[in-house]
Amino acid sequence: MSDPNRNNSGDQSELPATVSQPGNLLDAALAHLPAEQRQALAQKALERKLDIDAKAVEADNRHRASSVDMANTIHQVRALEDSTKSDYTVRAEYETASGRTNVEIKKSNNTVIIVIAIVIAIIVLITFSK
Amino acid sequence: MSKTIELNICSNCSNTLSGYGNLCPRCGHTIPTENAAEAKTEQAVIPRHTGYSYYMSSSIGGIDDDVKQIFLSLPPEKLSLVFRLYGQRYGGGAQSYAQSTYYSWRSGRVRMSGMVAGRLLNLVPPVLDPPQRFELVKKVRSAHLRKERKYISCHPTDWRHTVGPIVAQFIAASQNVQIPPYVLDRVCWLADGDAAAAQRLLAAAEQEEAAVRLHFLEAEFKRIDFMLQNIEATKRVSHTIELPQGTITVSIAVPRKGFWSCLGSLLS
Numbered sequence: 001m002s003d004p005n006r007n008n009s010g011d012q013s014e015l016p017a018t019v020s021q022p023g024n025l026l027d028a029a030l031a032h033l034p035a036e037q038r039q040a041l042a043q044k045a046l047e048r049k050l051d052i053d054a055k056a057v058e059a060d061n062r063h064r065a066s067s068v069d070m071a072n073t074i075h076q077v078r079a080l081e082d083s084t085k086s087d088y089t090v091r092a093e094y095e096t097a098s099g100r101t102n103v104e105i106k107k108s109n110n111t112v113i114i115v116i117a118i119v120i121a122i123i124v125l126i127t128f129s130k
Numbered sequence: 131m132s133k134t135i136e137l138n139i140c141s142n143c144s145n146t147l148s149g150y151g152n153l154c155p156r157c158g159h160t161i162p163t164e165n166a167a168e169a170k171t172e173q174a175v176i177p178r179h180t181g182y183s184y185y186m187s188s189s190i191g192g193i194d195d196d197v198k199q200i201f202l203s204l205p206p207e208k209l210s211l212v213f214r215l216y217g218q219r220y221g222g223g224a225q226s227y228a229q230s231t232y233y234s235w236r237s238g239r240v241r242m243s244g245m246v247a248g249r250l251l252n253l254v255p256p257v258l259d260p261p262q263r264f265e266l267v268k269k270v271r272s273a274h275l276r277k278e279r280k281y282i283s284c285h286p287t288d289w290r291h292t293v294g295p296i297v298a299q300f301i302a303a304s305q306n307v308q309i310p311p312y313v314l315d316r317v318c319w320l321a322d323g324d325a326a327a328a329q330r331l332l333a334a335a336e337q338e339e340a341a342v343r344l345h346f347l348e349a350e351f352k353r354i355d356f357m358l359q360n361i362e363a364t365k366r367v368s369h370t371i372e373l374p375q376g377t378i379t380v381s382i383a384v385p386r387k388g389f390w391s392c393l394g395s396l397l398s
Contacts, residue, residue, distance in 0.1 A: 025341065029331050030334075033327050033331075034327075040324060040327075041324075041328060044328070048335040056342045059342055063346045073357075077363070098344055099377070101354065102370075
């Protein structure tokens with residue numbers, strides 16, 4: 001099983017440039033302010049920067065944790081496939097860096113429906129054959 | 131319901147004294163009105179009625195309560211500056227009433243009227259330190275930042291074409307947040323340079339935060355694609371992108387098996 005998280009430097013042309021190169025927007029905004037305002041807001045800018053840095057670390061942690069959780073789900077579903085032939089439903093939610101991913105995995109052989117359909121078909125055939 | 135007043139520029143700190151007479155709320159410097167060279171004046175229109183409603187309170191993010199609390203705990207030198215500004219703008223009678231009632235407001239024995247609270251909304255913030263004013267601007271701004279919610283559907287391989295433009299639109303929304311003119315008319319200091327600078331900084335911070343959250347988006351969609359390729363029984367996948375500007379819910383189209391392949395897998 002290859003790691004899907006690697007090689008994430010693909011073409012991001014449809015995404016805004018800020019997404020592919022985060023980390024300098026606040027500095028740039030501060031640098032564009034007049035000196036007096038820059039001095040007045042420097043403390044708040046620093047606080048926001050620290051806050052964003054903390055959020056970046058949290059996002060990184062969420063990304064790692066959700067990668068592990070997703071890989072575990074894949075392993076569990078494969079194990080389930082190998083061990084049972086009956087129906088199953090797996091629902092999972094992962095807290096990711098950008099938000100959350102919800103997945104529903106459902107195996108249904110539709111045995112009951114097929115049996116009912118066959119019975120109805122037989123009844124219809126018998127009815128029309130008379 | 132408006133009157134025309136003069137706008138003075140403080141010669142000491144270049145602050146705009148919109149509606150504060152000749153006393154600078156920032157540095158306390160008094161501009162002699164007869165000195166025409168020192169005071170540059172221009173015309174501006176401010177509302178005559180300074181009371182405010184619940185609607186007004188919500189349109190300024192509830193900072194009226196914050197301003198009231200800040201006013202009731204101001205240090206003596208700033209408090210006396212606020213009272214001087216109060217007197218200059220609303221007259222000596224109003225000033226002496228405010229000064230004599232201050233401790234009753236503080237103890238809670240007397241409830242501050244909406245009119246006084248509305249007046250303080252314009253008089254207190256200009257005397258505050260920039261970080262305190264920044265927090266007030268932040269609250270007003272978030273009251274006008276409309277968090278959007280979008281639902282879209284796409285295939286994991288072409289998500290960039292569908293999600294990309296919407297993400298760009300969300301991020302750009304931070305730059306387009308504008309405090310409506312009726313709020314700026316009521317709360318004059320929000321139009322000052324400092325408040326505008328704080329807004330620019332807040333917009334940049336929101337965009338930066340969005341960028342941080344979206345940094346792994348590419349990897350996240352690859353992961354979803356990987357899951358779809360590896361688990362045939364996947365029925366539904368959705369990914370919710372939560373940004374400071376709003377939420378985008380992406381429904382990933384799961385490839386459906388045809389009738390014959392279903393029948394084939396059933397018989398095998």
